[in-house]
Amino acid sequence: MSNENGMASGQIFKVLVGVVVFLVVAIWLLAKLATSGYNVDAEVMTKEAVAARLKPVGESKASDAPPGMRTGEQVFKAICISCHGQGLAGSPKFGDAGAWGPRIAKGWDTLTQHALQGFNAMPAKGGAADLTDDEVKRAVAYMGNAGGAKFTEPPVGGAGGAAAAADPATVGKKIYESVCVACHGSGAAGAPKFGDKAAWAERTKVGLDEVQKIATKGLNAMPAKGGFGGSDAEFRAAIEYMVNAAK
Ligand code: HEC
Ligand code: HEC
Structure with a gap:
């Protein structure tokens, strides 16, 4: 057991x-x-x-600040640095006083014009078409100063900066020169020619609002909005620019 x-x-x-x-x-x-x-x-x-x-x-x-309000340094670091950081393609290198000296000697107006419109291998606005003119100018001042210049950056949001960018006459001129001039500059295809008082007086008899409506829709050889892709307010500014130039 x-x-x-x-x-x-x-x-x-x-x-x-x-x-x-x-x-x-x-x-x-x-x-x-x-x-x-x-x-x-x-x-x-x-x-x-x-x-x-x-x-x-x-x-x-790259985008700390809203468009139009970027400082020279921000624009440089977002755009211009891709070439000017290393001196690519023969661009004057950032901080290189020897390379910038002869550039600075050309003067502020020439430098900013070249930066805005392009210069040899330097693309217009550094290839960033969405930059405002003042933003590009700020970047020119920023790079120029790092190379020994004593430029003043157009202020951000200050009297000069924002006011100039928002001024309808400036906006209208810019759009005219980049889009509308293709036809209205010479009066091509029956377009009322820039500065032609008689041609514009005839059109504006109905009032600017009506003119804008017609031009927005398009009229015969005039494409809708003249082929311009921006806002109505900007388009209106371009019309006013042409109308005022023919007064
Ligand atoms: C794709 C490359 C590239 C980018 C991006 C670029 N640059 Fe340039 N830049 C150049 C080159 C190349 C030159 C020299 C052109 C020459 O002298 O033939 C130049 C020259 C310049 C000059 C001197 C012009 C002169 O008259 O001597 C300025 C000012 C300038 N760039 C500003 C800018 C600014 C501001 C930006 C940014 C918004 C920018 N660049 C972005 C390539 C570039
Ligand atoms: C491809 C050529 C072309 C472009 C680009 C163009 N226009 Fe025109 N536009 C015309 C022609 C042609 C007429 C006249 C049409 C007609 O009366 O038959 C005209 C007429 C007009 C009129 C008068 C409309 C009316 O009431 O009679 C306005 C305003 C106008 N364009 C504004 C603009 C603006 C602003 C731009 C630029 C954003 C622009 N156009 C770009 C060809 C063009």
């Missing part, structure tokens, strides 16, 4: 040990799986967190 009982308890003990060993191994495996899974998540989260932290820093350089 006692021998039988001993055998039985011995077997139970073995089974128990087996179960315990199995459980320990199983828990260890589960723990390992869980930990490695956790590690993968942690790594992904870290990468995301890093990206999230880097992004605003990278973006703030």
Whole structure:
């Protein structure tokens, strides 16, 4: 009996040990799986967190300020640096007084004109057509000053800067010179010619609002809005510029 009982308890003990060993191994495996899974998540989260932290820093350089309000330094770092940073394609290198000296000697007006309209391998506005003229001028001042000049940056949002950019006459002139001049400059295809008083007086009899409506829709060889893709207010400024030039 006692021998039988001993055998039985011995077997139970073995089974128990087996179960315990199995459980320990199983828990260890589960723990390992869980930990490695956790590690993968942690790594992904870290990468995301890093990206999230880097992004605003990278973006703030290019577009900290609203369009039209960027400083010379911001424009330089977003646009001009791609060539002028290293002196690419023969461009005067940033901070290189030797390279900038002869440029600065040309004077502010020539330099800004070249930066706005392009000059040999230098593209107009550095290739960034959305920059306002004042933004480009600020960048010229910023780069020029780093090369030894004493230019004054057109102020951001100051009397000179924002007022000049928002002045309808300036806006209208710019649009006329880039778009409308193609036909209205010479009076091509029957377009009322720039400065032709009689031709414009005839058109404006109906009032400027009506003229704008007609020109917005297009009229015979005059394409809708003259092919201009900007806002109605800007288009109106271009019309007024032409109308005022024929008064
Ligand atoms: C794609 C390259 C490129 C970019 C971008 C660029 N430039 Fe230039 N820039 C040039 C090159 C090349 C020259 C030299 C042209 C020459 O002298 O023949 C130059 C020359 C100039 C000059 C001197 C002009 C003169 O009369 O000597 C000014 C000022 C200037 N760049 C301003 C700017 C400004 C401001 C920006 C940014 C808004 C800009 N550039 C972006 C290539 C570039
Ligand atoms: C592709 C040539 C072309 C371009 C570019 C062009 N125009 Fe015209 N425009 C014409 C022609 C042609 C007429 C005369 C149409 C007619 O009376 O048959 C005209 C007429 C007009 C009129 C008079 C409309 C009327 O009431 O009689 C206005 C205003 C005008 N254009 C504004 C503009 C402005 C602003 C731009 C630039 C944003 C522009 N046009 C660009 C060809 C052009």
